[in-house]
Amino acid sequence: MHVAVLLAGVADPKKPLPTPASGDWRDLPAATALAYKLSPFDEAALEIGLKLRDQGAAASITVLVTDGVRDLALMRAVAALKPDRMVGLCPPASQRGNPAWLAHHAADLLREGGQEPGLILIGREHGDLDDGMTPPYLAEAWQLPYAHLALQVQADPEGGWTLLRSRTGQDETLHLPAPALASISNDKSNRLRHPLMKNVLQAKQQKFDIVEPAPDVAATASVLADAGPAQTSARGSQACRMLTGTVEEQAAALAAYLRAPNHQTIPSGATQHV
Known part of the structure; x- marks a missing residue:
């Protein structure tokens, strides 16, 4: 059979992708x-x-x-x-x-x-x-x-x-x-x-x-219109934020952080570690 x-x-x-000679x-x-x-x-x-x-x-x-x-x-x-x-x-x-x-x-x-x-x-x-x-x-x-x-x-x-x-x-x-x-x-x-x-x-x-x-x-009913390398962010480009305190304090700090504009502020009742 x-x-x-x-x-x-x-x-x-194990090898990097080469850029096509055509640029496409x-x-x-x-x-x-x-x-x-x-x-x-x-x-x-x-x-x-x-x-x-x-x-x-x-x-x-x-x-x-x-x-x-x-x-x-x-x-x-x-x-x-x-x-x-x-x-x-x-x-x-x-x-x-x-x-x-x-x-x-x-x-x-x-x-x-x-x-x-x-x-x-x-x-x-x-x-x-x-x-x-x-x-x-x-x-x-x-x-x-x-x-x-x-x-x-x-x-x-x-x-x-x-x-x-x-x-x-x-x-x-x-x-x-x-x-x-x-x-x-x-x-x-x-x-x-x-x-x-x-x-x-x-x-x-x-x-x-x-x-x-x-x-x-x-x-085919579709055409590949464009392609390119996947966009990646550099490792460590965003700070790691750790919240300490009691469970209630951590929950309140996390809620306040998520509500804050652009996630830039941490309530004073919690400790931030970067």
């Missing part, structure tokens, strides 16, 4: 200087796919990379884990995080020999800026049975899939028929393995097929 894994790189948190921050995802890493959730999805192949439950694995597809280091890191087939899909900046665009363009690329995958694995926040909406949207668009936040996946003797997930105070076991789609959350049981050194060296010579569809204005 064929298993497909959808991966999306995220900006390497909407062009950041396409910046050649931007380093990408797999999120822990996508790493877990890939590891589960590799485990299914190791167990004989998957005859082959197709990996589709979207965000970060232009980052050779990311592509080579994935290729070093030896998926049977690997392809890139380059979303335009205006469609980044748009599940409708992904559903439209990814379906054909996931097929192998014209056959639909028996299971599609995807990180729970695939390239959608932490919205978590892409996996269920794809399942609905592709009319597939869906389970979210799975930690483990096993093949059923009857041909479907058994998934384990943790809920508040309990673990759940779900059964899905094939084909199906599952979003994956990270867990110590699905940490991504390290590649063999010989595979790392081979990946450095590998060429990658990258599909870059023409812009489709009709694919």
